[in-house]
Amino acid sequence: MSDTSHPVDRLVSVLEHASRQLDDDEYLFFFDINKLLYYLDSRIDEDNSFKEVLSVFWYEDGPVATVGQTVADRSQEAGIFETTPTPHGQRFHPAGGTISVTDDDEDLQEAKEAIESILAEEYEITASKEEKIDQVYADAPYEFQRRFKKDVVPEVEELGDVLGPLPEDVYKAVSRAEAYLPLDDAFRDVNDLYSQYLDVSRSVLAQQDSVSDEVATRFEELTTAYWEAFCAKLRLETAPEDADADSVSRWRSDYESKVETFRTALDAFETEFVDDDAGGQPTRVAEDSTWGRVADGLLNSSD
Amino acid sequence: MGGDDLDTHFVDTNILVGHTVEWDRLGGTVGTYLHDVGQYCTIYSSPRAVKEALYVVRQQRRLAKKATEIVYEEYDRAETYGEIEHIKNFVYSELADGSGDTTGIGGVLALIEEKENTFEGLTKVDTRSIFDQLSGEIDAAFEEPIGFLEALQEMAEEELPVRLFWETATDYENQYPQYSGLADIFADEPTDRDLLFDAFHMLTTMGLASLRFVTDDRDDFISNRDRIQESLPGIVISRPDEVTAG
Numbered sequence: 049m050s051d052t053s054h055p056v057d058r059l060v061s062v063l064e065h066a067s068r069q070l071d072d073d074e075y076l077f078f079f080d081i082n083k084l085l086y087y088l089d090s091r092i093d094e095d096n097s098f099k100e101v102l103s104v105f106w107y108e109d110g111p112v113a114t115v116g117q118t119v120a121d122r123s124q125e126a127g128i129f130e131t132t133p134t135p136h137g138q139r140f141h142p143a144g145g146t147i148s149v150t151d152d153d154e155d156l157q158e159a160k161e162a163i164e165s166i167l168a169e170e171y172e173i174t175a176s177k178e179e180k181i182d183q184v185y186a187d188a189p190y191e192f193q194r195r196f197k198k199d200v201v202p203e204v205e206e207l208g209d210v211l212g213p214l215p216e217d218v219y220k221a222v223s224r225a226e227a228y229l230p231l232d233d234a235f236r237d238v239n240d241l242y243s244q245y246l247d248v249s250r251s252v253l254a255q256q257d258s259v260s261d262e263v264a265t266r267f268e269e270l271t272t273a274y275w276e277a278f279c280a281k282l283r284l285e286t287a288p289e290d291a292d293a294d295s296v297s298r299w300r301s302d303y304e305s306k307v308e309t310f311r312t313a314l315d316a317f318e319t320e321f322v323d324d325d326a327g328g329q330p331t332r333v334a335e336d337s338t339w340g341r342v343a344d345g346l347l348n349s350s351d
Numbered sequence: 352m353g354g355d356d357l358d359t360h361f362v363d364t365n366i367l368v369g370h371t372v373e374w375d376r377l378g379g380t381v382g383t384y385l386h387d388v389g390q391y392c393t394i395y396s397s398p399r400a401v402k403e404a405l406y407v408v409r410q411q412r413r414l415a416k417k418a419t420e421i422v423y424e425e426y427d428r429a430e431t432y433g434e435i436e437h438i439k440n441f442v443y444s445e446l447a448d449g450s451g452d453t454t455g456i457g458g459v460l461a462l463i464e465e466k467e468n469t470f471e472g473l474t475k476v477d478t479r480s481i482f483d484q485l486s487g488e489i490d491a492a493f494e495e496p497i498g499f500l501e502a503l504q505e506m507a508e509e510e511l512p513v514r515l516f517w518e519t520a521t522d523y524e525n526q527y528p529q530y531s532g533l534a535d536i537f538a539d540e541p542t543d544r545d546l547l548f549d550a551f552h553m554l555t556t557m558g559l560a561s562l563r564f565v566t567d568d569r570d571d572f573i574s575n576r577d578r579i580q581e582s583l584p585g586i587v588i589s590r591p592d593e594v595t596a597g
Contacts, residue, residue: 224486227416231446236410243409247497250490332373332499332512335382338492340372341465342411342458347369347567348379349457 053149055101058156059119061149062088062098064128065160067142069167076129076140080173081120083184084163085113087170090187091162097155103288106193108279109177110184114291122147136177189286192228196275200225204271207253208264215253218267222249238281241310245274248314251322266317273313277306357563357587358392361550362513363543364403365567366591367396370513371408371496381567384591392563395514397549398504403542405500407455412493414459416486418442422473423482435467438474462489516553523548529582536575543571551583563587565594 053061066084070076076084089102103114113119120140123129127145131138149156167173171180185194203221206212213221226246229239248270252263259267280303287296333339362370366381374382421442439460447453463470466488472481503513523530523545530548537544547564554562564586566572572579576588 220483220487223490224483226413227420227486229413229417231417239413240406240409243413247409250494331495332371333495335372335375337372338462338465338488339496341461342415342492343369343372343496344379344382345461346407346411346455346458347365347381349460 053151055097056115056118056122057147058149058151059085059098059101059115059159060122060126060128060147061156062159062163063119063123064126064145064147066163066167067123067128069164070142070173074173075142076173077137078116078120078140079109079137079177079180080171081140082112082116083110083171083180084166085116085119086111086184087166088159088162089113091166092155092158096158098159100290103290105283105286105288105291106189106279107283108275109181110188112283114288114295190228190230190282192225192230192278193282195225195228196278201271201275204268207267208259208261215256215259219249219253222246222253232285234285235281238278238307241277241307241314242274244314245270245310248318248322251318263321266321270310270313270317273306273310277303277310280306357561359395359559359561360388360392360563360565360594361395361397361516361553362400363396363546363564363566363568363572364400364407366565367400367404367500367513368407368496370394371404371499380590380592380595383595384565387595388591393514394512395516395553397516397519397546397553399519399542399546399549401500401503401515403546405497408493408496408500411455411458412489412497414446414455415462415489415493417446418459418463419470419473419482419485419489421445422470423479426474428474428477435464435471438470439463516549518552518556519549520552523552527551533579533582536579537571540571543568547572547579547583547586551586554583554585559585561585561587563589563594565589565591567591 063081063084067076085102086104089099089104092098101115104111105114106112120129123140124131126147127143128147129140129145130143131140133139171183175183181197182194185197188194200221203213203218207215207218223246226242229235229242249267252267253259280299283299284296284303287299335344366384369381369385372382372385374386422438425445426438426441442459442463443453443456446456446459466485469481469485469488473485503515520526527548529551530544533544533547534541537547550562550564553559562585564572566588567590569590572588573590579588580586
């Protein structure tokens, strides 16, 4: 028998301790497990051994622990949770099981106390998913994430609804979010995809009183495709330094695939819904226009 | 000033960006070139350059909005009256720090000057309506140059102010032995090498004796032009001011 428990099992033991803090009718989603691991990482001491296994990266709904899926799977195997499928994802119900760890040391105790405190004070299990997302996005590495999730996605989801926003207002939300794109050079290509998405949004939504159900549905799909591509890039750029090479390679392939998916969706949307009849010759703008002055500054700056 | 003896020109990305403006007062070397020479010469470019030009213009829009966001969210309203030079310095330092790259900031500073009253308004009151107004004005300003460049990719050749050479290749390395030989020049900007070979491919496939490659890019093209011209006979690398000097 090993003198030292596997680090993942020790983490599962912490999650077991969390399960025992829940009321009879309470449960977790996988989303919650990731958020609890994130808060745990932020609460424990820098020299706590759990730090080594609690690497975090940012993805579609906020911070994700690299071991989140492993911990969730292992906790089911150990009977700590049993799951039931729902339209919103799997629910993890406490099942009373336990996992044996041989080294109940100070690090483990600190982690258990931290998770208990997080559940009591910091993370409300019964809050809505939107409230939980809002809470963690305060720490997001890029403001664009919060802006997109809070300002753009809700508008897009309600586009076309009877009491939903005007198409013009959806376009303006997409436009405002462009200001918050990351400045990092690593994001330049995915930023340009957003700008192309914005241009198509303008062509289809600006100055429109309404859009068809088909346009609304396809625009929502396009928006989701962009978010997935952005988050795939985000995962690469926020990957922990100790992430294994195979995972990083897989994430890079996933990013390239999601970019391709978005480009295809964008081209299809533009082909089907953008009116090509722009009317005659393309026009150049006057030298004393806003763009004329910007172009002059861009082309003639001494830098 | 008469016509250029090399009267077929191939222009790079920056010249193409400049081509979205109707220059009257001859703004800088690019504007002067386009105003003076454009009427005497046939100007070509390639779809690759149009794609790059679209990127440049959209990036300027992103930077312009970023400047708006920076001033709205982070400028210390209590610190000082928001005089425009102070605002420009603030934006310059924030953008240069954030991205580490000052490319394109000249355009953003020009925008701030042009929208002086609105940017000063942003520094005086904490109201989102001015931010939203400026965001909308920026969108409106960039709509035409983006539309111009997108139209280049779609319209029939005889209607275009710039002709596109469509018969570019995707594998110049196998077609031209010079391709790999020039790799070191374009190590930082490999698409520039492909753009150069779009021009050389046009020269060879159209049977031209010579083709002037007009570029404002001093780092790659101009500083290495002797070597480029020796490798690619018929290609003449020129700055726009060299062409208009007569």
